[in-house]
Amino acid sequence: MNQGSRRWRGIAALAGAGLLAVVACTPAAETGGTEVSVIGTWGGSEQESFLAMVAPWEESTGNTVKYTGTRDINAVLTTGVASGILPDLAGLPGPGQMTAWAQAGALKPLDEVLDLETYRADTSPAFVDLGTVDGKVVGVFIKSALKGLIWYNPNVFSGSAPTTWEAVMGTDPGSADSLWCVGIESGAASGWAGTDWIEDFVLRQSGPDVYDAWVNGTHAWSSPEIKSAFEAFGEVLDASFGGADTVVSTNFGAAGNPLFTDPPGCLFHHQASFITDFFKEQGGAADGDFDFFPMPDINPSYAGAFTGAGDLFGMFNDTPAARDLLKYLVTAEAQQIWVSRGGALSGNTKVTEYPDEVSARSAAALGSAKIFRFDGGDLMPTALQSAFFKAMVDFTQDQSALDSILAELDAASESARGG
C-alpha cells in the first residue's frame, strides 16, 4: 500500500508537470503572412492545378493558402454554417446552396471585393448571373466545362460530323457493336451523367424558356416536353453498348473506353469537355485517337444551344487576405494557369491560350454559343437534384416506369422547394 502510494505520488507530480508543459506548448505564433483557409471538392490533379493557380499570389503577397479538398463538402459546409466554423473561401456545391447560404448571411457579398466593372466585362454574362443572389454577387467561377459534346474515335468514325439529331441516330455503327456508349455509375452521385442527356434534350427540343421554367420548378416534370426528353434518351439507351445493366454499372469515366477497343464497342459517346483526361487515363487513348462534334440542334428555332457547368466559389470570412485572394482568382492571369494545365475551360473571356486543339475548340464553342444554359441539375435544390440522379438510374433500368418516375420527381420538386 505504502509503496503503491509513493509511486502514485510520483505519477501525479509527472501529470502536473505534463499539464503545465501542454499549456506552455500551445501553438507558437506564425511567422510572416496571413493564412487563408480554402475548402473545395478538387482532388488529385485538380488540387495540384488549384495550388499552382494560387502559387503566384502566395509568392507576391507572402500569404499562404491552406487548402482542404474533400468530396464530402456538403457535410463540412452544412455543419460549418450551423456552427460558425467556416473556411475563409470555399468551393460551393451548387447554385442552390449558394442561394440558401447567401440569404442566411453566411456567404459574404462580393460587390465590394471585386472590381465589378472589370469582372462583368471579362466574364460570360451567364456566369455572372448565376453567381448573383438578390442583386449581389456572392459566387464567382474558377473554371468551367462545356457539356453536350459527342466524342468519337476518328480511326473508326471518319465521316463528316452529322448536323441533325436524326442523322446522328441514323448513323450506321459499321464495325462497332453499338451506336452509343453510355455509363452513369458515379458512386454517391450515380445518375448524373444521365441528367446531362436530359438537359441537353430539353434545351434543344423545347428551348431556353421551358428549360428555365423546368429548372425553377414552374414547368412540370410530367409535361410532354420533359417526357419527350426522357423518351429521346430512352432511344439512345436502346442503341447503347451492353444494354441497361451495363449502363447503370459502368462508371461514367470508363464508359467511353469501348470507343478505343478492337473491335470497337460503340461509335459515339456523349460527355462534357473534361472527359479527355479519362480517355487517356483509362481508355489507353492518345491525343489524336479522339475528337468531338457538338450535339446538333434538334428544333431549329433554338439553334446553337449549349449547356455547361462551372465550379462556384464564395467567401465566408471577410478578411483582407481572403478578399485579396478572391480578387486574384477571377483574373484572366490566374485562370489561365489552370486552363494551361489542362482539363478546364475558363468563364473569363480574356483567357485565350488553350493547351491543345480539342480544348481550344471546346472553348471556342463555349464562346460562340447562341443560347447558353447552366447544368439544370446543379441549379435545382439539392434534394431534387439527388432525386433526379436516382430517377436516371431507375429510368435506365425500367423505361416503362417513366410516368411514375416523372410523377415522383414532381413530388420531389414540390417537397424540395418547401412544399
Place this chain on the structure above:
Amino acid sequence: MTAAVKPASAVASKSRGRIGTRWPLHLTIIVLMVIWLVPTVGLFVNSFRPASDVAGSGWWTAFVPPWEFTLSNYEHVLARQGLDQAFINSLFITIPATVMTVLVAAFAAYAFAWMNFPFKNVLFVIVVGLLVVPLQSTLIPVLRLFASTGIAGTFLAVWLAHTGYGLPFAIYLLRNYMGGLPREVFESAAIDGASPATAFFRLALPMSVPVLASLAIFQFLFIWNDLLVALIYIGAVNSENLPLTVVVANLVNSLGGETHFLTAAAFLTMALPLIVFLALQRYFVRGITGGAVKG
C-alpha cells in the same frame, strides 16, 4: 466442431495432432483464409497495374504474359505533397485518443463491474445504448461547442471527440470482461487491506490485458480510418492538421477520376494498423490471465 478432431486438449493437439485425422480442420481454415484474402489480393495486384489495364481486364490476367507491372501508382501517392505530414498527424490524432478512451473506459467499467451504487444497471444500459447514436447527428452540436471554446481545428478537439464516441463500446466490452473475473481474487485482496484503487491497478488491469489489447487495437483502427470526424472538426479551418485518410481520399478528383491511386494508397495506409495488430497478437494468447494473477 469438426468431428474428426480427436479428443485431446486443444493445446496438446496443436503439437501432436496427426495430419491424417486433422485435414478437414486445416482445409476449412485454409478455404476461409482464401475467401477472405481474394478480394484484397485482387486490389493488391491491381495496385501494380496501369489504370488502362485495370479498366480493360481482370486482375488475374496480370499473371500471364505480357507482364505489365508498374510502381507508378505508388510513386504518385508517395510523391503527393503533404503525405508525410498527414501520416504524422494521423499518429498525433490516433495514439492519444486511443490511450484516453482505454483508460477512462477502464475506470468506469471497473466501477460498473465491482462497485455498488443506485441505478447502476439502468445507467450502464444507457451508456451502452449511446452506441446507437449516429455520429452524423452529433456533428453540429459538438462543433458549436468547439466553436465557443475555440478549439475547433486543433488536435485536442478530435482527441476529445473520439474519446466520447469510443466510450460506449469500450465500457461495454471492458465491463463484460471485468465482470467475469473471479470474485475471490478481489475479496482476498480486500482482506489483505488493498484499496479498490490498488485492486484495480494491481489485479483488474493486469488480468484484463487480452481485452485491453483488443480494445486498443479496435479503437486505434477506428480512429486511424476515420475520415468524417477529422474532416468536420479540423478540416474547415486548419488543413495542416488533417490525417492521412482525408489526404488519401482526395487523391481522387471531384469527378471520381484517378481512383487507381487509391489502390496503392489503401495498402500504404493499412500497413501501420496491421503492424499494430501483429505486435499486439502476443497478448491474445492463452494463459496470460493466470500468469498475471500469480505475479
Place this chain on the structure above:
Amino acid sequence: MDQRLITAAIVVFGVPAVLVGYIWLTERILQVMPEQRQGRIRPWIWIAPALLFLVVFLVYPTINTLVLSFQDRAGSAFVGLANYEYFFTSSSTLISLRNSVLWVIFMTAGVVGLGLIIAILVDRVRYEPIAKSVIFVPLAISFVAASIIWTFMYQFRAPGTAQTGTLNAVLELVGVAPSAFIQTAPLNNFFLIIVGVWMWTGFAMVILSAGLKGISTELLEAARVDGANEWQVFRGIILPLLLPTIFVVGTTIVITALKSFDIVYTMTSGNFETDVIAHRMYQEMFINGHFGRASAVAIVLLVAIVPFMVLNIKRFREQEAIR
C-alpha cells in the same frame, strides 16, 4: 524537434498520468471519510470522467436531436409528429427500413457465426496468428478502399466482353451468364451485406478469441479426460462460458448493422433499392438539408435498440447473481 511532437509525447504520457493522479488524489480524500460514505461516493468518482465525455459528446447532441425531430426543415417551428409520420409512410424510407432489418438479421448472424467458428477453429492450429491476421485484414482497410475492392469483385461487363469482376469471371468460367450483382434488387442487398460480414468478422473473431483464451485449460482438459467429445465440450463448457462475450459481440454488431452507412454510401448511394436508414439520415441532413426528418431517423434508431438493451439488463443481473 517538431513542437507538436513534444506536445504529443506529453499527451501520451500526461493523459494517463492525469487520470491515474485523479484516482490517487480522490482515493486519498476518500480515506479520511467514514467507510460507509466512501462506498457511496467512490463509484461516482470512478465513472465521472466517462460520464462527462458521454454527456458532452453523445447525450447533449441526442437531446438536441430529439428536439429537432419535432421541428421543421430548418428547426424554426414545431411540427409535432410530422417527421415521424413521413418516416413511417414514405415508400422510400420504408424500403430503407426493410433493408436495415435485413442488415441486422443477416449481418449479425454472419459476423457472429463466422467469427465464433473461426475463433474456435484457429485455436487448434499452430498457424493461428497468421490465420487470424488474414481474417483481420479487412478491418484495417478504410471504407473507401473496401468499396474499390468490392467493385472489382462484383463488376459487371456486357455479356460477350471480357469480365473484369472476379465473381463474374468465375461465373463465366463455369458457363453461367454474368450477373449485375449490385444493380439487381432485391438480392443486391445480400451482396452488400456480404461486404459488411467480410469487414466485421475479424472484429468478432478477435473478441471471441480473447474470451476463449480466458477459459481455463484445466476445465477443458478435465472434461475431455472424462470422455466428452469435442461437440460436448463445445456445448457443455465453451458455449456457456463464452455466452456473455457472444452477447456483447452480438449487441455491438446489431447496432453496427443498424448504423451501417458507409458501404451503402460508397457502393450504391442507396440506388437499386439498397437504401438503409442511416444512409437516409445522412441524405436528409446533408443533401436535403432537412434537419427535422434526419433527427427523426436518429431517434427511431435509438428506440429500435431498446429491446436489446432490456435483454442486456437482464443478462447483467444474472451475471451478478451467479458470481
